Amino acid sequence: MIAPLKARIARHWPVLPLRTMVLGTLVFVAALPGFGAIFLRIYENALVRRTEAELVAQGAALAASAAIVWRGMPTRPDFPAAAVRYHDRMTEVDLRASPILPPRPAAIATRQRPDAAALALTRRMMPAFQETKVTTLSSILMLDRQGILLNGAERGRSLAALPEVKAALGGRAVTVLRENDAYAARYPLEWLSRATSIRLHHARPIRVDSQVVGVLLLSRSPRALFLGLYEDRGKIVFGVAAIFLLLLILSAILARAIVRPVEALSRATRELALGRRVTPRIPSLQVVEIRALYRDFDRMADSIDKRSRYLRDFASAVSHEFKTPLAGISGAIELLQDHGDDMAPADRARFLRNMAADAERLSRLVRRLMELARADVLVxxxxxxxxxxxxxxxxxxxxxxxxxxxxxxxxxxxxxxxxxxxxxxxxxxxxxxxxxxxxxxxxxxxxxxxxxxxxxxxxxxxxxxxxxxxxxxxxxxxxxxxxxxxxxxxxxxxxxxxxxxxxxxxxxxxxxxxxxxxxxxxxxxx
Structure with a gap:
């Protein structure tokens, strides 16, 4: 399974110049933060969770204030305050995992009358609501224990069927993501940001003596990623230009320290293959591996040169060593062919002995040459x-x-x-x-x-x-x-x-x- 996959990748893998690969690698590494912010929504998620944390904090403060006002008295030194354990509240929403619900539906008409005490509480809390809205740009709605709106344009209507309101009436604070039907794109490339068209809704119960007497429903749009990018577009353009210039400088340095020495070594290798010894110039910007590669190339070139001289000398010596006995054998054969019939038996025997000696010398030379060849290539x-x-x-x-x-x-x-x-x-x-x-x-x-x-x-x-x-x-x-x-x-x-x-x-x-x-x-x- 792995081998065919590797073969398929190898067939389609582009063969690129080293300069292109270096520049592409640097550009890719530089683009990783932007890739994570836009496509992995890391930055957007952080903004959404921060918005949720702010809504939770506002809701907690307003709910506590409403509970105090409901009791109709300030906290006194002799009032037995309940023990409070402080802890960090984990955020609930996640742009990659949390579902985005449809826009909040309109409140429905109801025949039920709002709770009088809750309505009075709302009137007393309105100054605090207004001041908070001006500062945080959040929508703050208050509902009684029946889920009836006590303020806003839809007061007197019911949101009891809303899932987050149901959870709050049951005593549990909850945050959901909903589409923002009032959203209208104003900046280029806003469509890339998922957070621009959503709105966070946080429902929080108001408890008095462990009883839920009402609900605070807060909502707010998170500060979208591209809104911040658009506002800081000048700085971002300057930063991108500076990063790209730095990448070009780094690519030039790497090319001078790695690519150019490799190209010079490649040219020297081709010249060496043609029989010409060319020593490449050692680069001014040295890298440990490149410097070691140059040393290895010099040793290889010296070894090849030494081996070439050895082969030339060896061939010359072999031809010289073989020439003498071959000449003796050829001369003796020629004499025997021309004068063998007229030659005395003793002379013929002497020539044959000389030929046998020369043949034995040739055989001995061949054996020793084979032994030398085996010894030379032995590892x-x-x-x-x-x-x-x-x-x-x-x-x-x-x-x-x-x-x-x-x-x-x-x-x-x-x-x-x-x-x-x-x-x-x-x-x-x-x-x-x-x-x-x-x-x-x-x-x-x-x-x-x-x-x-x-x-x-x-x-x-x-x-x-x-x-x-x-x-x-x-x-x-x-x-x-x-x-x-x-x-x-x-x-x-x-x-x-x-x-x-x-x-x-x-x-x-x-x-x-x-x-x-x-x-x-x-x-x-x-």
């Missing part, structure tokens, strides 16, 4: 383990003899090496075989632990390496014993093998003979 496995003590013991048993002795100096316990056993054995065997072929009669092998590495020193008593050859000893095809059949690939293969396991193979200074040092990391879990 050491993270779980590779080898026991250096057992590998060295096997080497001493295989190569030690009367004319070539191998002496081992090892500690009793050595942690496992993070290297394949066959690779370690091949490296050590190559070094020991080179010492033997060079004419050495003794090879001293020392194994030690240095920090997180194992160090194997192999020192022989042979003629050593000439000073002029020390820098080239690990180059492919370099050998001083070509006449004896040397290919010059042994040390190259050994170094490639040790490099695959993040180790090192070096030629150390020595008074006599050759001294090679193999350094290999220990296994991490030991």
């Amino acid at each position: 050491g496995g993270g779980d590779a383990r080898s026991d250096a003590r057992s590998v060295l013991a096997g080497l001493a048993d295989a190569m030690g003899g009367e004319r070539f002795s191998v002496t081992l100096l090892m500690p009793d316990v050595v942690p496992p090496l993070a290297m394949d056993t066959d690779a370690l054995a091949a490296i050590l065997a190559t070094l020991a075989d080179n010492a033997h072929q060079a004419g050495a009669t003794r090879l001293d092998v020392t194994l030690a632990v240095d920090g997180g590495d194992a160090v194997i020193d192999m020192a022989d008593d042979g003629p050593g390496v000439a000073d002029g050859d020390r820098d080239r000893i690990f180059d492919a095809f370099f050998t001083s014993k070509r006449a004896q059949g040397g290919t010059g690939l042994g040390l190259s293969i050994a170094r490639s093998l040790i490099d695959a396991y993040q180790g090192a193979l070096t030629l150390e200074q020595s008074v006599q003979g050759a001294h090679f040092r193999v350094r290999c990391p220990l296994a991490a879990d030991f």
Whole structure:
């Protein structure tokens, strides 16, 4: 289910320039507050709830005042006041959840007469009602215990059937949202605001000695969102312009710090693919990731350049190494073809021996080249383990003899090496075989632990390496014993093998003979 959805999104996802994505992201983030205010109605909801809280506060104050007036006496110090527990009243309405009822219906005629006491209370409270209306712009209506209006244009008529009035007559204060039939749009874009065309109605009971003696019905239109926006349109336009200018500046900074360096790196990559090395200029505004990317690009370019030179040199060396035996074989074949019948048996046998030797040299070169190729592309496995003590013991048993002795100096316990056993054995065997072929009669092998590495020193008593050859000893095809059949690939293969396991193979200074040092990391879990 998820995979097809991802594939469908990927097919239709637009491929945009990074500059456009940066600017679009910034604009989207900047527009989130406005989106929340308009479409999620966060700000409008806050205004509506604040209006409800004000109506509730007005109703509570007026209802308490009406109760005092109903008793017909002021509060005296010796009057036993009831204990009051103060608490915040939670608002009830929500623009996203509360239903919006139709406009309040007109009061209906009734034969019932208003309660005389409630009517007298209304007359005494009218100055307070008028002062409150002037200040809060709220509509304040008072009803008796029968739901009959006691003031306003519809006084004497009944609103007892109204749901909010029923709830208040039952002793419960309630707030509802109703459509405002007197609403008329006066400002542009008011239609986007849901709060512009509604009116809050709050019905609150008037209690005297725990008895409901009347109801206060207050109503008010909330201050609509777009009314406030329209009044502050100048400030809003200036703020939008300032924000957009700031976004452009931020986009320019990000483009200079991210987009332009990436584009420069892309151009340098294309040039590198064409064989031209172009070093991109480091940007003046640096980002940590971009700076790391430039360093990685330089390392990659150096590695490619090094590998290219290696391949060119390798191809030249291979052609040179193959040319001599191939020339010998071709010449011998040509002589045998031209003069084979007249050639003495001894000469024919000599030419055939030379051809066989050249063919064997070619076969040996091919085998060593295959070993070098495998060593060059080898990547050491993270779980590779080898026991250096057992590998060295096997080497001493295989190569030690009367004319070539191998002496081992090892500690009793050595942690496992993070290297394949066959690779370690091949490296050590190559070094020991080179010492033997060079004419050495003794090879001293020392194994030690240095920090997180194992160090194997192999020192022989042979003629050593000439000073002029020390820098080239690990180059492919370099050998001083070509006449004896040397290919010059042994040390190259050994170094490639040790490099695959993040180790090192070096030629150390020595008074006599050759001294090679193999350094290999220990296994991490030991």
